[in-house]
Amino acid sequence: MSTTFRQARWNEPSLFEYNGRGRIGHVVPEAEKEIKKDLGDITNLVPASLLRSSLNLPELSEVEVVRHYIRLSQTNYCVDLGIYPLGSCTMKYNPKINDSIVSLDSATMMHPYQDESTAQGSLEIMYKLSKWLASITGTYRVTLQPAAGAHGEYTGVLIIRAFHRANKEGDKRTEMIIPDSAHGTNPASAAMAGFSIVVLPSGKDGCIDVEGLKSVVSEKTAGLMLTNPNTLGIFEKDIREIAKVVHEAGGLLYYDGANLNAILGKVRPGDMGFDVVHLNLHKTFSTPHGGGGPGSGPVGVCRALDRFLPIPVVDYRAGEYCLDYDRPESIGKVKGYYGNFGVFLRSFAYILSLGSEGLEETSEIATLNANYIAKKLLGVRGYALPYDPGKPRKHECVFSATPMASDTGVRALNVAKRLLDSGMHPPTNYFPQIVDEALMIEPTDTETKEEMDRFIDAMKQISEEAYNTPQTVMSSPHNTTVTKIDEVKAAHPKTMALSWKMYKQQKSNP
Numbered sequence: 001m002s003t004t005f006r007q008a009r010w011n012e013p014s015l016f017e018y019n020g021r022g023r024i025g026h027v028v029p030e031a032e033k034e035i036k037k038d039l040g041d042i043t044n045l046v047p048a049s050l051l052r053s054s055l056n057l058p059e060l061s062e063v064e065v066v067r068h069y070i071r072l073s074q075t076n077y078c079v080d081l082g083i084y085p086l087g088s089c090t091m092k093y094n095p096k097i098n099d100s101i102v103s104l105d106s107a108t109m110m111h112p113y114q115d116e117s118t119a120q121g122s123l124e125i126m127y128k129l130s131k132w133l134a135s136i137t138g139t140y141r142v143t144l145q146p147a148a149g150a151h152g153e154y155t156g157v158l159i160i161r162a163f164h165r166a167n168k169e170g171d172k173r174t175e176m177i178i179p180d181s182a183h184g185t186n187p188a189s190a191a192m193a194g195f196s197i198v199v200l201p202s203g204k205d206g207c208i209d210v211e212g213l214k215s216v217v218s219e220k221t222a223g224l225m226l227t228n229p230n231t232l233g234i235f236e237k238d239i240r241e242i243a244k245v246v247h248e249a250g251g252l253l254y255y256d257g258a259n260l261n262a263i264l265g266k267v268r269p270g271d272m273g274f275d276v277v278h279l280n281l282h283k284t285f286s287t288p289h290g291g292g293g294p295g296s297g298p299v300g301v302c303r304a305l306d307r308f309l310p311i312p313v314v315d316y317r318a319g320e321y322c323l324d325y326d327r328p329e330s331i332g333k334v335k336g337y338y339g340n341f342g343v344f345l346r347s348f349a350y351i352l353s354l355g356s357e358g359l360e361e362t363s364e365i366a367t368l369n370a371n372y373i374a375k376k377l378l379g380v381r382g383y384a385l386p387y388d389p390g391k392p393r394k395h396e397c398v399f400s401a402t403p404m405a406s407d408t409g410v411r412a413l414n415v416a417k418r419l420l421d422s423g424m425h426p427p428t429n430y431f432p433q434i435v436d437e438a439l440m441i442e443p444t445d446t447e448t449k450e451e452m453d454r455f456i457d458a459m460k461q462i463s464e465e466a467y468n469t470p471q472t473v474m475s476s477p478h479n480t481t482v483t484k485i486d487e488v489k490a491a492h493p494k495t496m497a498l499s500w501k502m503y504k505q506q507k508s509n510p
């Protein structure tokens with residue numbers, strides 16, 4: 001393990017704090033004349049009372065700007081640098097070729113208001129992608145509109161609501177059942193759509209307790225939201241029985257497809273009995289996850305729910321690709337234009353290049369990798385694998401640092417911070433909430449055995465340290481640009497400086 005890892009430390013000021021005034025990058029004299037003329041024209045159009053004499057923007061030379069951003073990039077961590085085993089978030093390496101495809105002129109120069117006849121290629125890609133996703137998920141039709149997983153969830157529960165309303169049961173079916181292992185966005189999306197949430201405790205094996213489910217379904221049940229494998233990385237073996245219970249009660253089954261990377265080509269949500277499915281293209285299908293987007297959360301539905309999908313639906317009729325707005329029972333539009341096209345393109349390229357066998361293989365490797373780490377860490381002092389440790393995991397495994405915390409005071413958060421000292425991103429911690437001191441590890445299909453071994457060694461070394469020199473772990477990280485921070489202050493909106501103005505105010509009035 002490389003405890004010698006040192007991140008570049010730059011005492012880098014913000015661009016506004018550079019001293020230079022009047023410094024600029026390249027100036028092309030002819031262009032400068034044009035710009036001055038355009039500026040003059042614009043200035044003449046704006047009333048004098050609204051004009052500012054100075055914008056107070058930083059003025060720097062090209063070399064200063066380049067060095068500024070390179071230094072910042074060196075103080076950051078990213079999936080291009082090393083393992084990023086953030087469970088549930090699926091931070092996998094994405095082929096760079098798919099990024100280059102997105103930057104082609106034919107993609108970037110398109111305009112959403114272009115006539116359909118001039119956008120046949122883009123519409124074809126959207127049509128085919130939605131068909132492929134329908135076939136991967138076992139659903140009837142897929143909308144590509146939603147911009148993220150949570151947005152897909154919200155779209156999906158609106159479709160469930162529309163279904164019950166169309167059946168004149170909208171007032172009656174007010175409850176959405178959600179297991180306690182669910183991602184926080186599930187109850188949030190259902191609540192936003194007006195449902196009240198019924199929390200279903202997991203059974204001793206970490207899965208849904210079917211008897212418990214039977215006791216909460218009723219004529220009020222609108223649906224059940226579930227991810228399978230669940231957030232413990234465990235496959236819900238009773239899924240058919242679960243689907244039967246919910247359907248017999250008149251509810252619908254919603255699949256949170258954020259964990260689809262575990263089952264690609266193996267089993268389809270539609271075949272398990274799910275009626276509505278969302279996917280996170282920005283996890284499973286080659287768009288980086290995180291950094292605020294753009295993302296894409298397509299939603300697939302069974303045939304009975306097709307009429308409620310958002311408009312427009314991309315279709316193929318009489319030899320032409322088209323946008324169909326003539327769907328009177330649609331829930332309406334959920335996104336400006338048609339969704340995040342760049343993300344569609346990456347997914348299209350990814351699926352095309354891997355084919356069905358390749359996709360299946362990614363799930364096999366993701367599962368193999370998660371189980372490799374689970375096996376290697378099982379029995380390491382201080383870490384426990386709750387919920388049937390002998391059971392194979394799918395794409396992720398969730399350890400608990402509770403034994404370490406009670407023996408030494410070193411908590412999951414400290415383990416996570418100490419990993420940074422080895423030049424590795426920590427796993428997700430404190431989620432799912434049904435695991436105390438959770439360390440949720442998802443290596444994904446793109447990590448090598450050597451990189452996973454480095455991670456396993458680092459986890460073992462932290463365990464040694466926790467029992468011998470706990471203070472080293474508790475005061476970490478030591479080797480990063482920013483060392484131990486005040487977690488509460490860092491997450492408090494009042495202390496965060498999100499703009500230059502806020503930063504200045506805080507500096508003058510600490």
Ligand SMILES: Cc1ncc(COP(=O)(O)O)c(C=O)c1O
Binds near residue numbers: 258259297
């Ligand atoms: C299981 C699960 N469901 C839903 C989501 C929400 O997806 P998004 O972050 O795109 O809104 C996530 C995100 O990580 C997730 O892990």
